[in-house]
Amino acid sequence: MKLHPMFPGLLLVGVLVVPQPARAGNDTAVVGSNVLVSSCSQLTVTATFTGDDNRDGSTQVEYNTADAWPGTVACSGISGGSPRQCLVPDLSSGQSYWVRVTFSDPDGVSGPNPEVLGPYTLPSCGADTV
Structure with missing residues (x-):
């Protein structure tokens, strides 16, 4: 601290404020996943999230x-x-x-991770019925 040169009774205190750019949402925030039984031998998994603006997850x-x-x-x-999305093919019909x-992200992951979903039972395929 030092005295102001033009006003000797005024004490100068230096505070430097540097504006920072808004931080991008680089971490991954898990929203949720769902599974669709898309056929008698396939599941379709959809994983939804927000963030990961730099797409390194x-x-x-x-x-x-x-x-x-x-x-x-x-x-x-x-x-x-x-x-x-992920297609899980070549599964056994009638099986659960x-x-x-x-989710993985070097910037971090928030929310339920990993997510475990199920069981999902596949229907019988036409050739499987007797």
Whole structure:
């Protein structure tokens, strides 16, 4: 601190305010995932999120016949905007499946992560009926 040169009784206190640009939403905020039984042998998984403006995050989808993990990886490294989708093909008709969706982002992830959904039971295919 020093005295003002023109007003000797006035004390100068320096405060520098530097405006910062608005921070982009680079972290991933999980909104939620859903699973659609899209056929007798396929599930469609949709993973919705906000943020990740710099698009360095990714999503992985696994499935299993029990709520036990790790499972079989159906899609890994899904990137891009929201929502992200994964088709889980070649499943057994009449079987029940659990799905786990995991978001990764070096800037951080908030919300439910990983998400475990299920069970989803696939209907019998036409050739499976007796």
